[in-house]
Amino acid sequence: MSTEHLLGDIGLVLEAVMANEDEPRRMAEAHLRRFTTQQPAEVLLLLAQIGAQGVGGFQVDQRFMATLLLLNLAFRPLPGLFLNQQARLASAPFDVIRELTRQRIETVLCAGLSDEMDIRMRKALGDCCAGWAEKSGVRKRPFMSLPPVLLSLTTSPHPFHRFTPFQLINRVPSLLIDSVSDPIPIEQLAHLILAGIHDPSVDVRVEAIKAMRSLISEALTDTERKQVGAGLVLEAFKILPTLPPDIVHHVLRPFVDLAEYHPNLFLPSLDAIFPYLLSLASPPAALLPSSYSFSPYPMSSMEYDDWEEVAGPATEILASLAELRPNDISFWENGKLGNEIVGLLLGWLVAGLASDDEDCSSWIAESNVDDSDPNYPEQAEETLYRIVFALSESAWEDEHGRHPMMASALLHAQALLQQEDWRCRYAGLAAIWMLIEYGEDDEQASLEAVLPLIAPAARDPHPRVRYAFLECLARTTSARPQMKAQYAERSFEILLELLQDNVSRVRAHAAQAISSFFDHLEEPSQVLPHVENIVRGLLQAFASAPLYVQEQVVDTLGFVAAGTYSAFTSCYRDVMDLFLRILQTPMPIEGRELSGRAIEAAMHCGRAVGKATFSLDAIRLAQVLLKMQGELSENDLRARYVMDGWESMCRILRSDFKPFVPHVFPPLLQEASRKITTRNPIFGTSLLSTDDLVGDELDADSDEVRDKHVALDHLAVFVSVLQSDIEQYYDSILAIAMDGLKATGSSTGGVRRASAHLLAALMSAGTSLGRISAPTDTDPILQALIRRVSLEDEVYSIWKMCDDNACSLRSSH
Template sequence: MEQTVAHLTTLLHTLASTDNEQRAAAEEVLSKEYLEKKPDLALSGLIHILRNNPDVPLRSFAAVLFRRLALQPVSVPAADGTKSHTSALFMIQETTRRGCLAELLGALAAEPVVTVRKKLCDCISEVAKALLNKNVAWPELTPAVLQCVRAAEPEYRESAFRILGSVPKLLMPNDVLDMVTVGPIFESGLAESEVLAVRITALNAAVFFLIEAGPDTKAASFSGLMVQMLNVLPALLGAGNEEGLTEAFTALIELAANQPKLFRPVLPQILSFALSIIGNAQLESTTRHSCLELLLTIVDEAPAMVRKLTPDFPSKVIPICLNMMAQLEDDESWHTASSIEEQEDENDEDYVIGEQAMDRIARKLGAVVTTPVAFSIIPQMLAAQEWQQRHAALMAISAIGEGCHKVLNKDLGKVVNMVTPFTQDPHPRVRHAACNCIGQMATDFAPSLQKKFHKHVIPALMACMDDVANPRVQAHGAAALVNFCEEVERTDLAPYLEALFGKLVTLASSPKIYLQEQAITTMATVADAAEDAFVQYYPAVMPALLQILSTPNSKELRLLRGKAMECATLIAMAVKKPVFQNHAQLFLEALARIQNEVTDPDDPQVSYLMHAWARLCTVLAADFVPYLPIVMPPLLTAAQIKPEVALLDVDDSDEDYSPEDGWQQAMIDGQRLCIRTSLLDEKCSAIEMVMCYARHLGTGFKPYVPQVMEILIPNLLFYYHDGVRHAAMRAIPPVLAAAQDEPTAVLPLWSVAFDKIAKLLPQELDVEMAYNVVAGLTEVIQLLGEQALNDQQAATLMRVLNVVLKEYYDRVKAREEQRQDEDFDPDQEEAIEDEAALENMVITEVAKLIQTLLKVYGTHALPLVDQLMDSVVVFLNESDEDLILLAVSVFDDLAEYTGPALATYMGVFGERIVQLLASPLPSVRQSVAYGVGIAATKGGPAVHPLCLAAVPRLVEMVRAPKARDDDNVVATENAVAALARILRSDVLPVDQRDEALAFFVMSMPVVFDEEEAVVTTTFLLDLVESAHPAVGARLEHTVDALLEVLYQGTLDDDQQLQQRALADVKTLLAGMPQDKQTAIWNALPADKRSVLKERGFF
């Protein structure tokens, strides 16, 4: 052992060397000679150094290295050729492990140096977590930690809480929570009178203990502990320990993000204390910002609780945030910068933090409480002499627009009139802020802003584009126009095109590269919005863009060239192929040349190239196919980008993994996981482009289908980037469609994809991905027909759908429980409804998938649908709208696609279907009425009793006092259509038919549901042409009804039926006396007579 210890000591010294080669060689020896061949000696030797070496840094390093080596993942080959994953801690002999664990606790009881103790505690914590994960006992650990809690030395007490913070499960043996035992442990640390560091560490430990206790933790049970935890804050403030105070706030932020309800009993006190911090300019900004972040996290996670318990929150916090937003200096470099990127706002500046806070408060607390407070202050700020106040006010309007949309949209004109004059403010920073505000409002209030206020907004922004002395203002004015034009109607934009185009051409010739870039970007958006109205400007623009693309590939011009590609291709899409054709070849050659020039993976042209090629594909269609060999290789390379991942120890430097370089970090089991997400965005774009080519080129894309599917399928599980997964799923149907004429090639590819999909869907937590998967299944089954699923796959699909339905049902019930929360209020209901609407996308697509199965397989699908019937029965008898609708949609589709087989399910649906015709929910009544009508038409005699029982309810629906109100009219029209179908199907006894026919005639017209309008109008015309007494006795009403159908243009897509209706109206009128004809005509409203004449009917 002595020799091993001596060698390891030498290696430790070498590992600490600044010589990279020596350090790498030492790492190689440690890994190959010790970890792989002699793990027992390696770990025992490091423990010996930790316990016995007099060198303090070496002992500290030994603790760090022991943790790394003991827990480093190791692949162990198995006899069957597979590999299992373990770590050295579980590969060494039991006696060695027990010896190491005992020595770690010995060090905990004896190590005198604080810096070493911290590394030791980290080591013990990570080892403990690894043992817990493997269910390996370490019974001596908890008593040793509790012994430290009671120790006389404060550094020992701090060590105990450091470990408890990392491994809170130590206080919950067998997952049993006993506050009688645990409470005094924390109380001793939180009330520490000797050393504040102990109180901070105890607070951190208490936070992670409460998080570990789980979401069912009741606030009342821990109110005493919460008070003790919060009492640490004033002590730190009083001692002037701002670093400790910031650390305490950071811990509480973590608690608020996970268990916001625990703050309920102490929320007013927290607000009071926080106000004394965030409004105190004498304190460090990091202290104030972390305190504000605690408040905002509570708002984010429990807005209803904040609204209820601290109704003065907006009036207290918003003024402070607005004041923070005004803490801005006029830096000369802002005006003179040659690149806007050089001057991007620092995220930790007061004015940035204040702006972000205003956004979060508005979105979470809502418009009703935010708007009055904000707009009681903003006008004063706009009238202030200090430019910073005016700037802050405009940025505040920009920040709260989304969250306060419902209130501000009602007074949008006032807000526009408040903001637009500041595009002429004396100070350029204020003019810049006005542009920013208008641009954000153009997004938040689209399309109302564009439609109602283009006369105010476009001239104001164009005036900013003339501000030659301030290119930053010019650029921001043009940038705001991008947002505005994304939602503007071409007719509203048309009057400004000439002037706007002239200004953009001028800006594009600016010596400032960033201004040229912005001008080209704005021109692209204007062209996209103007569509073919941009044709007249095309001759002047396209050659200039081609000229930019011919410039040398210098680094400073890369972004400009990229934006030129974007602009040119958007213009090509706007003016269409015939106009673009003359430049198409030159442009394609330019892109091909640039693609060959690009060698730097960080070159911005890479992304622009991908999108430019795809837009050209949409313009040129089949003519683009010859360019696929140029386009596809780099695209497929990008689609296969592997994530750059680094796993860092908490002590490792992360300077090489900064957000500026595209890295994001997350803490996992005490280590930092770093992922370079910027490259993954490129991967996502590449897959989206592949989908574009497949959709637009069809069979022209067929040669690439096998290779592309091999790329797409693994990316369904690419959890590093949700966008990649979504794009991969959306791409599968169009890629398969490109080769659908070769089933023998497509079906094996689809089979592999299906297996992957079937595994991921039941456990999919991402709602958007779940929607994409179900929609993709539907699309492929529609595409491949009966070949899409074999028997085994069909059975698998039903099992998966049952899981999806059950989980959806559980979430519906969870939302119902949320509504019973003590802090529930109308704003929270809005958030719940938003969540439900997102999930409803999935369940609606599930209904469409079931419909597709029935449509494709007919009665052969019934054994599959039967497997879902347990869920359908439950849903049918629920009160939740979406649950009922899914069940009713199954009834409708069974009637539509299985006809007489519907009779088998009368025991499931019959009585309940009739009851639901009286549902208070219009959507349910509409769906049920439609299904009843289809059942009458296709279900056969066995379902006639159901249809007969439904007639009185259908009549009640039509007769209801508000039957034709906007919310009810479609349901009512479906009831009328159901009566028409029932009457046509001879369901009714003879003695009831005449009365029902008369009621049907008087219930016409149907004009809003175009599908049902065809059904009902056809039936009415049949009655007219057969001279049925039900019509003869009601001629004037029949004429009025048919005239209304013609007036509304309901039958415009069915010209034959429309002409038939017109002919029958004229026949009916011709059979009346002239005075009666004139009276009917004159009784029509003037606008209706005018429209009927304009359309050539009369």
């Protein structure tokens, strides 16, 4: 088969797809698709020859592009290319070429792997061969000529040749098992990996560790994994200290995966693994106060960002092992891990806060408080939670019946709260809230001991410590509901004081902490005497406050109303008047979130006091919602609040909501009936994309899917509540729901579930309306539901639709 006549065309395509301009690139890709449809075998072979052997004298960049195009083109169905002319289903070029052509292409690729000396080109060839082996293996046409080449490369004197076998094993871990006539024994595979782990070349060692991870996780049986896995993990860990410090974080990543999925492989070697990982988590000395010792290990001399890249995966491994094997980890050296990790992670928290100015002026000035602080060391806090929670469930206890880690955390907290450095006091409070949130359930004595510790922080001179006090109070009351009643009076006194703090972020957090007392309130009688004072304090905090403080105050007023029900009646008028003022005042774009939250909180108030008290205000709110509904622009964040507001009002007013139905239903039906735009990715994605595209699955626009799903959910609520009051719209809603069941694609599962739920509500309403009077009247709906269930492959969708089927039958018969 000659390919010389194609060189000119392919050369022009390579130049065009590497250009900066989009239009020439799109035209070149379209031309290449048409060209490949006409001559698939010749095009694939020539791309392989250019990429692997440099045929045509092309430079490395063009050869690199040829390998990418070869892999992406060979396995992607092309319109007009058919394996079966009668079925006329789009086929991939690989599927239509003859076996002889496939073998010629694979011979060319193997020759390139054997002979190529350019390091960049070798990596590209390795990726191409790995992808080819993986995709051809799925099609049961394995790349049989590749394994012998890889085995020969392991003995090459060139390190970049020895690198290649591990590159491919990492990508296709079963390559030396599935793509050979006689599978290589597991002992020989382990020996191969060990040779790479101990290779003189750092690059080879790193790639061998990645290959070890893939082999253990994806290619070995449980028996084989038990046979060689733990030994490989230990040998790989032994070489980590010999690697350059700047690449250690990359090499730890494979161990993160193994710890998450195969923790048993680490247990025989804890004595070798844990001290090394704990030492990596020892924070930089330059960022910690000299007055306090956080670590029994030598402090790091690395820059903070570099150190954090290493400490992250090191502590992730420890956390995964603690979660999955808590008893083994707890008993290691009499609880040593639990004792030491607390100080190390609290040290990380202190070091991470060092990036703030001493006066925290940038933190104080930040108004977008909903976004996470990019400088805050969240991983340190999260890892501490994970390990404390995991180990607190283990069987290890000290003489007082507590896990030693809890005692260690309490000792650190007590000492840190006395330090001059505000970061230490912040970390001490973090240790307290972690203890309360994730400690043992029967720690009432400890609670009584802890609360006096944190109280002074409410008047700390540093705003971030006062903020941390509020965080501590909010988390502890959420975790320990008994505290809401027992310490309500003392807590509210402090919280009302902090609502008047001179720092806006502290005031906002004080309002948020108040809401934690009213969320899932178990003993309302203990907080009811304080409701009027709290509402008065919140209303005062709203006045002349920054927008983000006002948003939080509005949220909290809604929480107070939702938690106190009829006891809120005495405060209702003042609060509802505030919400109406907000909603009737023209708002700039940045004030739309406040308007939306005011709608939400107003509905909480309405539910709290009941329909009789709320009805007049409901009319005013309905006028606001109608006006706002008419003003909505594209991507207006108020849209969600408006429809949520109508739904909440419907739940409160029930049959009295009927006058608003003609205003609410038309736009909602329009949203619920929208057609979901789909595209076939196999025809619309660039050949330069590395996305895996298989089959004829249709992609759906995610925003359209979400909006349709939400609209269907709203309709289900309205139908369930209003029942016979929806008669005018019953047929339209039924058609929308039946159509929603037919949505295709994995991304539209929510639409199908919401449609099934809506049909269940419609069957109940149909009975009320007299539309369903005989068992046979439900047959079309039930048949559609059963047919949809039979096509689903997601367990949750199947369960949910079956449940809705059952509800439909109960409501209609």
